[in-house]
Amino acid sequence: MPQFKTRNVIVHELTHFWQQLSFQSFENMKIEFIEGHAEYIAWLHDKDEQLKAVVQRKSEDKSHPYGTGFQKFKQLQIPFSKLFNKSYMQKVHNKYF
Ligand SMILES: [Zn+2]
Secondary structure, X not given: OOHHHHHHHHHHHHHHHHHHHHHOOOOOOOHHHHHHHXXXXXXXXXXXXXXXXXXXXXXXXXXXXXXXXXXXXXXXXXXXXXXXXXHHHHHHHHHHO
């Protein structure tokens, strides 16, 4: 796997790790939120325009929670400092997903 893709996958999966520590269970969480959050964080983190384009294309798939969730996160324009704030993100989940 090319290095730029590896970094993207690691950031995506670390976001899931944070979600699990923060929300304990994914049982009451929408898949669109879980995957959209991870995709959005990985997308923000990535400096590589080539990869940004790949994620962007994947996100245009409206039939997949990765895509629809990512699009929602992009539209919400949540300040970076809030993206790992547990209570703020719980409110985002409950209000928009
Ligand atoms: Zn994921």
